[in-house]
Amino acid sequence: MTVLEPQPPGIPAPVPGPHSEPYWDGCRQGELRFLRCDGCAAAQPKPTMLCRRCRGRSLSWTPSGGRGVLYSWTVVWRPQHPTFRVPYAPAIVDLDEGFSVLSAVVGCRPEDLAVDLAVAVEFHAISETITLPYFRPVTD
């Protein structure tokens, strides 16, 4: 039986940019964070100095409960790079706080993936400095 699993250390690692440190700090501490506009509450799809909805300049890193549902997914059988173990399942997750992340689903079989599947975040370190968020199906 094939079960989707987190990737082992050794995969190509993210290189944090100057604006994303709070995000990666949160991952190391087991907290998923997103950047929200203080003015209009819009979640930003990536770190920015400007809200993409109201163009306000006051934005705050905000903790998420890490619960959400599956919006879309794929199951990859031809690895992007030989260090990745297949199959793996990149996915877009809609979080309860109204933002989306690109991540991957673990802890279930590929055929269990379905739209609106309830998932929760969990974290797996791939190096001393980088911890990646993944999502696992939940029943409650």
Add this chain to the structure above:
Amino acid sequence: MAHPFRDVAIVGVHNTVQARHLPGHDSASIALEGALGALADAGLSPADVDAVVGQFAQDDVLALGLGPCTRRMSSLGIPTVLDAAALIVTGQADVVLIGAGGAGLYADRSATAPWTRPANEFVVGYGLFTAAEFALMARRHMIMHGTTPEQLATVAATIRTNGHHNPEAVYHGRGPFDPADILASRMVADPFHLLDCSMTSEGGCGLVLARADRTAGLAAAPVWILGGASDSFGPAYQIAPRWDLRGSTDPDIPAGYVGRRAADRSLAMAGITPAEVDVAELYDPFSFEIIRQLEAYRFCGPGEGGGFVDDGHIAPGGSLPVTTDGGTMSFSHAGISAQQLQRVIRGVQQLRGSCRTMQVPGAEVALCSNGGSGALFTDVLVLGAQRP
């Protein structure tokens, strides 16, 4: 008011030999071969050129012994053609040469092609590559509209069979293909099987645009730009490719229909409706992208793309033959710019009536496209056999 591109003619097009590998070439040299071939096709010499646009514009200026000469670096496809046309319209140049090519870029075959692997910090850890990014869009369409793997396979079989017949295609003679052949190929990124995906190859190409009063006595009948425009929702491969990502420019158009605004504007500039398009040289990085473009450009309604394909419209002899040379699935995909310009080149060949295979009889209007939903951009160009 006169049409903005009334005085711009496409007078030369050329594809070099396309192959899985072209020993002895790098991207710059095969791009220069493409540019030289386009000049020969037009019946012009390098000395006639006063502007070069493309991947290696400044290198080509030196290589061709030009100067002083306009140069614009651009690794895009259709926007490169529109920039070249704008140089003529605004009086900056009279004869513009475009060259593009890719060779020697893909050496490590244990990984996917280098241009498909994003390094962005938010995607790199999840093993994303182009097929996976586009699969996220396709999956969403399947969820919303019930689009099936068989409909995706019908697109791939149609385009790959077009390439099977084309002696200039890298995968000439590999078919013909049925949808079952596509579905039997190994899974790459569900719902995309290997044969739902574009290939990787090497090759160059070129185009020549000239002011209309320079077209007398040239080798081939000029082809005209009836309309063109470009759409983007942001950088490719950095954020989640959500179907319903939206922006303020037109909140009614989701990222899944990127290219709709560009097509609407292009057809309005041309003064025609989608029904008046004779052939669609659609960019085909993945089979699903044809289905969503048919909807985005209003050839059919939302969610009707799969049924439109089932009904045979995109097949040879159908109401809207697509990607008639085999596209990036079978003709060629050199990686950066050339395969995007090759949609325009095929459109020109269709309107000249010069295609050796899959010529659409009497084609007068061609719609060409570049890009795709997974990359959050789409460019559209409408070509005509008659001067606007």
